[in-house]
Amino acid sequence: MPAGIMTTLAADKPVLDTGHTAFMLISAALVLVMTPGLAFFYGGMVRVKSVLNMLMMSFVSIAVITILWVLYGFTEAFGTDHGGVIGGTDWLGLRHIGITELWPGYGIPIYVFAAFQLMFAIITPALISGALADRVKFSAWTLYIALWATLVYFPVAHWVWGAGGWLLKFGVIDFAGGTAVHINAGAAALGAILVIRKRVGFGKDPMRPHNLPLVMLGAGLLWFGWFGFNAGSWLAADGVAGAAFVNTQVATAAAMLGWLGYEKIRHGSCTTLGAASGAVAGLVAITPACGSISPLGSIGLGIVTGVICAWAVGLKFKLGFDDSLDVVGVHMVGGIVGSLSIGLLATGGVGQTAKGLFYGGGFAQLGKQCVGVVCVLAYSLVVSAILAKVLDLVMGFTVNEDDEVSGIDSAEHAETGYDFAGVGSAARLLPTLTGAATAAASRQDDDKRPAGPGGPKASKVDA
Template sequence: MDTGNTAFVLLSAALVMLMTPGLAFFYGGMVRVKSVLNMLMMSFICLAVVTVLWVLYGFSMAFSTDAFGGLVGNLDWYGMRDIGLSELWDGYTVPVTAFAIFQLMFAIITPALISGAVADRVKFVSWAVFVALWVTIVYFPVAHWVWAADGWLFKKGVIDFAGGTAVHINAGIAALALVLVVGKRVGFKRDPMRPHNLPFVMLGCGLLWFGWFGFNAGSWLGADGVTARAAINTQICTAAAVLGWLALEKIRDGHFTTLGAASGAVAGLVAITPACGALSPMGSIALGIVAGAVCAWAVGLKYKLGYDDSLDVVGVHLVGGIVGSIAPGLLATGKIQSDAEGLFYGGGTEQLVKQLTAVGAVLAYSFVATYVIAVLIQKTIGFRVSEDDEVNGIDQVEHAETGYDFASLGGSVGRPSATVGAGAGIATETTETKVDA
């Protein structure tokens, strides 16, 4: 056991844990006033549900000895039993328990990413059930494919340093499947649904950016030159993606927005996740610019194609994850985490084919499995709140709370009508003071 590496992995786990509250603020600021608490809770419940399932069987399914030809682990470690204090993880210098808590934080944030796609309209209990079923049927097996020593994608030589396939493509395509089942928000493409608190968005983005150093660099499970390269590539690609997003936004819309800057940063973080241990700094700049611009373009697809992805999970995480997962097949230098070289570094198409195989496999499995899970929940306990409850505010209905006490501002707060829902934070004059939700 190396105490320095162990301390680094435990610190990285804490950084990744912070990303889930960061995501909650990032998403929470993007929704309307009447949904902010529900959005925060959809992330926080993942911390509770996934942790318990991880201990019961999730860690064993993802990382114990293979049970079905590289598809899923067995249950030898159910309840995390028989793991000694000094037992090391699979050839590394850190304890199994340090690796387990680090990987737990990945399992927590992945379903939380999906929550932004169905903001404003799903029952909280249905969401909690979905999280439990989804991590069991989708996330734990896919994590085994990608990161377990006997997972089929790992053995094939796929490069996924920290989760482009297992986390971002997995969550992004699941978000698309889920919104197709759940349906559109009331007023989609008709009513303005602007973010109610852009400072929350920027705060959440900052916490995500900070925590992502643990997410990426910590995935090497040690502190050395590869760790440092993963960390600096994370910073470089994210910065470049901000510029790429803002440039496209200026060309297309004529202005730079804070929401665009935050979204561009997240797009860059997503894209560099699988590739941070394979690219040069210049390759990271190229990846960031491309990812920022492509994701900025992709978020508009929901209006053209008619699916209601509330907070652009598909446009950022699915598209960014695909771009980043393909990048090692093109830009891997062969001099950092492994000797695998991309097409532009003389490696031919071999690594690119491996990367495309992983992308296609995760896309297909996650979409089909998520769609089936969502339909089962829809047909049994139901996924959506009623239309009246959605219009009047899901925070009050599902949590008996509101994010802001407008009554303390003076005057009375009336019940919002169906016509009051556009333009977060704008007061509307009627027979009594109403607050636009």
């Protein structure tokens, strides 16, 4: 969000602007679409026996976070500041808000701002789910996201965007969620997977995406909704929102090309999974920077992010942590790259006046961005790990191994994603992934096979 969101402007008292209000309502709806899009994106990458569980982990976030946001989440994130750390109790239950009352300094109602920010709160814990795919109890997951939103997301949103939030006052720029959303969720994913068990067969058995067209559909919905995510964060339909829109498109396209180029050089194939993952990595990286850098800077940021994230997703096998769908490699790493890029590429002529190192601003803004990245990452990682460990000890965070092997959909939801009973054996009908799809799904073999003609062709294992 632009820094001006949280302070009342010195100009004349704003009046309701129906154009801006309509723009923000549409943007809020676009951001909500991103969560079902994420569900499809993740759902296609898991194995066939886990698809419903993966979809449900995203959809339940819509229900749980919506209720918490109304009860206390909005006021915890955006209420009267207490020490730069947390908001007050002004709007518990969304009380004491008049339907004509405007968000300070803007011509949009508080209700509209609250609805827009709700959609950010919904998708952030849903992002974590990809790291825990195939092995988490649905009941434990539901309780986890409720606790995580309360203890991590709502306070961090206040730090970054709330009036008086300490990172906002310090000068950290986060236009639409590089720290509050992506680094926050990526660090939470890392914290959780470090304290719960790995999937059965991790590092040994191939865990191929069961439906790559579903992955592409999800990526497309994310790309579409992200324009509301980024452009809407300016809270007005004007030139800055237009610049954020253009930068979002440009960086995403460049990141896809960067990821595909890395794949082609490293593995010999340009995969559909790589294209989808590269696009999402670009969306992540441009999120904090879309109101600070130029379209040319967005091209550079996108290419660099695509390459770095494509490399980063393979680290889980070298370092031994089971990040099922590469949330750490895409969201945490992409969020870090995008947040730090502001300290290098900010022009001072888009939505903020701060300039980066390459535009004569010195190291000042880069230092501020580093503080924001480190503090959010460390806080989220530690608290998330503690929450996951406590839940694992109290109620068990993961299903038993037999249920995982037989199918978490059946064990947790008493359903399966596909019914083959009327037409024959599922084993005979499920297609064998070949060619690029197999290459995209077999990165686990990278560390076992030599490079060269008979060497690895994989892009990544996401399920």
